[in-house]
Amino acid sequence: MSMLIPDTVRSLGVCAELVNYEDGAETGMVTKEWAVSMIRRYKMSYVGPLDEAVRARLHALGPEFRPLFDMKEGQLADWANATVRKLRIYPQIVTHDDLGWHIHYFEADTPLVDRIRGSTAMAAMDVVQRGEARRLRVCTAVDCDNVFLDTTRNLSKVFCDPASCGNRMHGMRFRQRNRVREQQGPTQ
Numbered sequence: 001m002s003m004l005i006p007d008t009v010r011s012l013g014v015c016a017e018l019v020n021y022e023d024g025a026e027t028g029m030v031t032k033e034w035a036v037s038m039i040r041r042y043k044m045s046y047v048g049p050l051d052e053a054v055r056a057r058l059h060a061l062g063p064e065f066r067p068l069f070d071m072k073e074g075q076l077a078d079w080a081n082a083t084v085r086k087l088r089i090y091p092q093i094v095t096h097d098d099l100g101w102h103i104h105y106f107e108a109d110t111p112l113v114d115r116i117r118g119s120t121a122m123a124a125m126d127v128v129q130r131g132e133a134r135r136l137r138v139c140t141a142v143d144c145d146n147v148f149l150d151t152t153r154n155l156s157k158v159f160c161d162p163a164s165c166g167n168r169m170h171g172m173r174f175r176q177r178n179r180v181r182e183q184q185g186p187t188q
Contacts, residue, residue, distance in 0.1 A: 004132060004151065007102045011123035012136070012149040014042050014116055018062045019069070020146045020160070029055035043097045045104070046112045057113040065120065069147040073133040076124050083121035087114055141165035 017038060024030050030038075035050050035058060048054070068076060089105045105118040127133050139146045139160035146160035159165040 003130060004135070004149075005126065006099070007119075008123040008126045009149065009151060010042050011116075011119040012127070014038065014044075015061075015065045015068065015120045015123070016147050016149055018058065018116070019066050021059065021062050024055075024059045029059045031055070043099055044112075044115070045094075045096055046115060048112060050112075054112055057111075058116075061113060061116060064117075066147070068120075068124065069136045069138050071133070071136075073128050073131075076133050076136075077128045080121040080124040080128065083117060084125075087118045087121070089118055089122075139165055 018030075021030055021034070023034065029052055032050050032055065035055055038044075039046055068079065071079065087105075088107065088110065090107055091103050091105050093101055094104050095101050103122070105122055106115045110118075124133075127135060134155065135150045137148055137150050137157070139148065140158045141160070144160060144165050146165075148157065148160045150157040
């Protein structure tokens with residue numbers, strides 16, 4: 001496991017999911033079911049509306065967050081600093097659900113999108129401070145540009161999903177090695 005704190009992993013997990021969300025191209029918004037699922041999976045304390053306007057703003061976070069996964073440390077720090085300056089951030093330590101003590105950066109009435117943006121900025125600050133910005137990655141599989149947070153101890157994760165992209169790439173490499181062997185003919 002990486003040296004990142006659970007808050008950082010959770011916030012950057014939400015960030016990556018928003019970047020990788022694909023179903024809203026036609027509508028320009030995330031589905032209500034997906035938003036509810038994300039809020040539950042990441043144990044967010046948001047209980048406000050998930051109307052079309054909120055879901056459209058959530059969808060817009062994906063393209064906004066996408067560049068973070070290609071940024072160098074300094075760029076990521078600049079983005080985080082600029083983002084925090086724009087938002088009303090009031091850090092406070094809280095505990096709810098089974099998350100233990102963690103920091104919220106917003107007031108109870110802060111819109112969901114600003115909560116996510118603020119938490120992402122603070123998580124970006126954490127990875128920069130820890131020298132771990134290289135953990136923000138883009139999948140190396142052919143025809144995949146999904147992003148992810150590499151939480152492995154040795155930074156060995158290269159595919160967004162080992163079961164799909166990983167297996168697909170391993171199969172492709174296997175077939176390629178076999179073609180090369182067939183072209184070379186029998187070995188003596």
